[in-house]
Amino acid sequence: MQVSINIQDDLYKQFVESGVDMQTKFNEYLLTLLNKKDNYLSSKQFQEDKIYFNDALSEIENGNDKILSQKEYDEEMNEFMKAL
Numbered sequence: 001m002q003v004s005i006n007i008q009d010d011l012y013k014q015f016v017e018s019g020v021d022m023q024t025k026f027n028e029y030l031l032t033l034l035n036k037k038d039n040y041l042s043s044k045q046f047q048e049d050k051i052y053f054n055d056a057l058s059e060i061e062n063g064n065d066k067i068l069s070q071k072e073y074d075e076e077m078n079e080f081m082k083a084l
Contacts, residue, residue, distance in 0.1 A: 005026075007015075015022055040046050059065035068076065 056065070060067060
């Protein structure tokens, strides 16, 4: 598979002049991103976050809580920031 990316001219020139193997570095970077995603998905934090958001969704669906409108959210955030 071939992918195209845009690199600023001056940055590209620096890479070429440095002799860095861009393909290898790009592949290493992509693997790092995948590992971070996989690490989070298998982490305790992910499990805790999943429970938190599922509970929040259940509260909304059951009518025990409501979603704020943008205006309500902005007003509450403004009040919160004033209280800091």
